[in-house]
Amino acid sequence: xxxxxxxxxxxxxxxxxxxxxxxxxxxxxxxxxxxxxxxxxxxxxxxxxxxxxxxxxxxxxxxxxxxxxxxxxxxxxxxxxxxxxxxxxxxxxxxxxxxxxxxxxxxxxxxxxxxxxxxxxxxxxxxxxxxxxxxxxxxxxxxxxxxxxxxxxxxxxxxxxxxxxxxxxxxxxxxxxxxxxxxxxxxxxxxxxxxxxxxxxxxxxxxxxxxxxxxxxxxxxxxxxxxxxxxxxxxxxx
Numbered sequence: 001x002x003x004x005x006x007x008x009x010x011x012x013x014x015x016x017x018x019x020x021x022x023x024x025x026x027x028x029x030x031x032x033x034x035x036x037x038x039x040x041x042x043x044x045x046x047x048x049x050x051x052x053x054x055x056x057x058x059x060x061x062x063x064x065x066x067x068x069x070x071x072x073x074x075x076x077x078x079x080x081x082x083x084x085x086x087x088x089x090x091x092x093x094x095x096x097x098x099x100x101x102x103x104x105x106x107x108x109x110x111x112x113x114x115x116x117x118x119x120x121x122x123x124x125x126x127x128x129x130x131x132x133x134x135x136x137x138x139x140x141x142x143x144x145x146x147x148x149x150x151x152x153x154x155x156x157x158x159x160x161x162x163x164x165x166x167x168x169x170x171x172x173x174x175x176x177x178x179x180x181x182x183x184x185x186x187x188x189x190x191x192x193x194x195x196x197x198x199x200x201x202x203x204x205x206x207x208x209x210x211x212x213x214x215x216x217x218x219x220x221x222x223x224x225x226x227x228x229x230x231x232x233x234x235x236x237x238x
Contacts, residue, residue, distance in 0.1 A: 008032045010086060012061070016032075032080040032081060054100075081138065083139055085116050087113035141153045166196070172193040
C-alpha cells in the first residue's frame, strides 16, 4: 500500500502553500485541500456596508487576492490536490445576525455546495487556470481515492453510476431566490457562470434534471471506507 500520507485541509494562505510545497520537495507524503470560496472571494467582502460582511465570515478567513492566485497556481502544480466547499448553510437572519453586537458570535462558514462546479469551471477552466480534466480530478477522483471510497470517483465497471451531465455553455445566474440550498442567502448573489450541471445521476437514478431536484430524503446509503490512511503516491499517479 505504501507509506501513509497526510492531508492539510482548508488551505487558504500563500504561507500555508509554501509549507506544503517545502514538505513535498523533501519527499514527504503531504497533500492539500482548498475550498471554492478561497479561490473566488477575498477579504474585501468583509468590508461590505452595514452588517453585510457577516455573510462572508468563515474559518479560516478569506484572504488577500495574492493568496488566491497562489492557490490557483498550487492546484496547477499539484501542490494542492482537491477542492471542496466546507458547506455551512447558516442563514443570515437569525443565525449570522447573532454577532451584531459581538463579532465572535457570528457562525463561521459559507453556503457554497451547490455552485462549486460552475464556479470552478467559470473561474478555473474558462480562465485557463485549470483544464476540465483537472477539475474532475480535484472534485471527484482525488477525493474518492484519498478517503478510500472504492466505488466512487470513476466511470468504470464496478463503480457507482454517479454522473453529472455538465453543459459548459449553459447560462447560470446565482441567486438565493432560485438556488436549491436550504439557506436564505448566497455569497455569490448575482454572479453569472457560463456553465452549469443540467442533469445528475446517483447510482444510476436521475436525481436532478431540468433545474429540479427529483430525489427524496432518505435515499442515501452509508459508505464504508478503507480503515487506514490513504497511501502516499496514489494521488500523484492520478
